[in-house]
Amino acid sequence: MGTHSFTLPLPESIAWRTPLALLDRNGALYPDKLALVAPSLAPTGEARLTYGALARRVDQAAAALREAGLASGDHLGILMTNTAAAEYVTTALGAMRAGAIVVPLNARFALPELCAAIADMECTFLVHEASHDAAAGHLAEAFPALSGRVIRIGVDGDWAARLDRARVRPEEFPRVQENDVADILLTSGTTGRPKGVMLTHANAVATGIAVAGALSLGPEDTYQSPFPLFTSSGFHFNIMATLWAGATLVIEPAVDVEATLARMTRERTTVYCAVPAIYIFMLDAFDPGRHDVSAMRVFDYGGAPMAREVIRRLAEAFPHVELRQTYGLTEAGPTGTFLAGRDALRKIGSVGMGMPLCTVDVARPDGSRADDDEMGELVMRGPAVSQGYYKNPKATAATFHDGWLWTGDYGRRDAEGYLYYMDRRKDVIIRGGFNITSTEVENAIFEHPGVKEVAVVGIPHQKLGEDLCAFIVPKTSNPATDELSAFVAERIADFKVPRRWIFVSELPRNPTGKIQKHLLRARAELQLGINAGSGGSGSVDRT
Structure with a gap:
C-alpha cells in the first residue's frame, strides 16, 4: 500500500504550527471571547476564561513552573482529574510553553500502575491535586528524579500565589518547534502495560485541524464534552480542536447525564461529544420541559461502536440535531474518520471517510489494499499520526510499518468508499x-x-x-x-x-x-x- 512515511508534515499553508501559536493567535483575534468553561479548584468551583485571560494564565503557569525548576525537555507528569480541569489545561499548556513534554497520568491508576508509568515515561516533574497527595508522596520517595520537583495544586496550597507573583518574560521562554515532542499520551493498556504515544506540536495542530473539520467547529461554537483530560480524547481531540477553531470549550467534571443536560441548557451548547453509552442514558433522562437543547446542532459519538438502534432513537428524539460518528485512536492524534449527519441513517453502521488531513484505508495482512467489502485491517497515514511509542522500538515496528499506522481494528470499505468498523482484531x-x-x-x-x-x-x-x-x-x-x-x-x-x-x-x-x-x-x-x-x-x- 505504498512506501510513504506514516507521519507526514503539516501542509506549508498552515501558518500556526504549534498549539501555543494557536493560543497566541486566538488571544490576539478574540481576546474577549469565552475560551474555557471548566471545573476549578478555586472557591467558585468553576473558571470562565476568555482567550486573552487563558493566554495570560498559560504564560504565568510557564513562568511559575520554570521558577520551580522545570527545564526544557523535562517530562512533566500530571496527576489530576476534570474536577480541576481549568488548572489542568493551564498547567499543561504552560509546561509546553516552558519547553517541557507533558505526560497525562491516568488518575484512576492504582499506585503500582502509577509507578510503572512514571518509570516508563521517565517523568522528572509531577503536578497533582490534593486528592492524590498520598500517591504523590509515595512517588516522590520512590523516584529520586522527582525529589523536590512535585507541585501540589489546590485551594489550600500556594500554587495560585506562585502564579500571581511569577515574572513573565516571554523572551526567556524556549523557542518551541513544530517537530518537538509536545506530549506522551498513554494507551489504555487493556492488553498489557500502557505504551507512551509520542505526539509532536505539529501532530497536535494536525489533530485540531482534523477534528474541527470533522465536527465543522467554528469560532461561534460552544463545544461540550465529558472526556477525562488524561485521555487522548480529552487532551487532544477536545482541546486542540477548539484551539484551532477558536471555539468555546466546556469541560464536564464527570459523567452525570442530568448535569450534562442542565449544562447544555445553561451554556447554549452547539456541539456535544461523548461515548455511545452517555447517549443511551441521555435518551432516558431528556425532558423537553426542563432541558432546552435548541442551540444544539451536532451530537458526535466516538470511542466505541454506536448501536444502530440508538442512532435511530436519537434521530427521532432530536430531529434538529445532526448526528455524526467519529473513529480514531491515540496513535493518530486521535484522528481517523467521520460520518456526516447526511449519511447517519443512509450509511448507518459506517464510520465514514477520512477526516481532513487523514488517509484511512483497509489492508490485507501482506500490506496490499483490500477489495471493496473485504474484511481487512484499518490503516492510517497523515500529519497527526504519532512518531511511535516512547522507548519501545519493538511495539513501534509492529504498529507502524509499510508506510502506515496499523490500527489493530478490522473493517471494510464499501463501493462508495465508506468505511465500516467491524471489531478489534483481538475481539x-x-x-x-x-x-x-x-x-x-x-x-x-x-x-x-x-x-x-x-x-x-x-x-x-x-x-x-x-x-x-x-x-x-x-x-x-x-x-x-x-x-x-x-x-x-x-x-x-x-x-x-x-x-x-x-x-x-x-x-x-x-x-x-x-x-x-x-x-x-x-x-x-x-x-x-x-x-x-x-x-x-x-x-x-x-x-
Whole structure:
C-alpha cells in the first residue's frame, strides 16, 4: 500500500504550527471571547476564561513552573482529574510553553500502575491535586528524579500565589518547534502495560485541524464534552480542536447525564461529544420541559461502536440535531474518520471517510489494499499520526510499518468508499471456523426492547475453538434467554447467536467509556466454570 512515511508534515499553508501559536493567535483575534468553561479548584468551583485571560494564565503557569525548576525537555507528569480541569489545561499548556513534554497520568491508576508509568515515561516533574497527595508522596520517595520537583495544586496550597507573583518574560521562554515532542499520551493498556504515544506540536495542530473539520467547529461554537483530560480524547481531540477553531470549550467534571443536560441548557451548547453509552442514558433522562437543547446542532459519538438502534432513537428524539460518528485512536492524534449527519441513517453502521488531513484505508495482512467489502485491517497515514511509542522500538515496528499506522481494528470499505468498523482484531470470534464480529451480534441483540446495553465476547470451547457469550444490562427485568435467542436468530445467522447469556447491572468501562472486554471474558470463564469440555446453553447471573 505504498512506501510513504506514516507521519507526514503539516501542509506549508498552515501558518500556526504549534498549539501555543494557536493560543497566541486566538488571544490576539478574540481576546474577549469565552475560551474555557471548566471545573476549578478555586472557591467558585468553576473558571470562565476568555482567550486573552487563558493566554495570560498559560504564560504565568510557564513562568511559575520554570521558577520551580522545570527545564526544557523535562517530562512533566500530571496527576489530576476534570474536577480541576481549568488548572489542568493551564498547567499543561504552560509546561509546553516552558519547553517541557507533558505526560497525562491516568488518575484512576492504582499506585503500582502509577509507578510503572512514571518509570516508563521517565517523568522528572509531577503536578497533582490534593486528592492524590498520598500517591504523590509515595512517588516522590520512590523516584529520586522527582525529589523536590512535585507541585501540589489546590485551594489550600500556594500554587495560585506562585502564579500571581511569577515574572513573565516571554523572551526567556524556549523557542518551541513544530517537530518537538509536545506530549506522551498513554494507551489504555487493556492488553498489557500502557505504551507512551509520542505526539509532536505539529501532530497536535494536525489533530485540531482534523477534528474541527470533522465536527465543522467554528469560532461561534460552544463545544461540550465529558472526556477525562488524561485521555487522548480529552487532551487532544477536545482541546486542540477548539484551539484551532477558536471555539468555546466546556469541560464536564464527570459523567452525570442530568448535569450534562442542565449544562447544555445553561451554556447554549452547539456541539456535544461523548461515548455511545452517555447517549443511551441521555435518551432516558431528556425532558423537553426542563432541558432546552435548541442551540444544539451536532451530537458526535466516538470511542466505541454506536448501536444502530440508538442512532435511530436519537434521530427521532432530536430531529434538529445532526448526528455524526467519529473513529480514531491515540496513535493518530486521535484522528481517523467521520460520518456526516447526511449519511447517519443512509450509511448507518459506517464510520465514514477520512477526516481532513487523514488517509484511512483497509489492508490485507501482506500490506496490499483490500477489495471493496473485504474484511481487512484499518490503516492510517497523515500529519497527526504519532512518531511511535516512547522507548519501545519493538511495539513501534509492529504498529507502524509499510508506510502506515496499523490500527489493530478490522473493517471494510464499501463501493462508495465508506468505511465500516467491524471489531478489534483481538475481539473477532472464530467459532467452528467462522469469523464473527462482536459488533454485528451486539447490534442484533440491542434491537430487543428489553435490552439497555450489551457486550459480546468470545469464550473458549473445546470443539468449536470459541463460543459466544453475551453480557446484557436489561432495561427492567431480565428477558428470558430462549426468547433472546429466538429474537436474535431472526436477524443474524444461527452460528452467530450466543449460547451463553449473563445479566449484569453495568458493563466495565475504561475512563473514555470503552467497554473492557478482557474483564468480561475473564468473568465469563470464571463464572460459567468453562473448561475443556464445556459447551452448554444459557446461563444467567442475577446479581
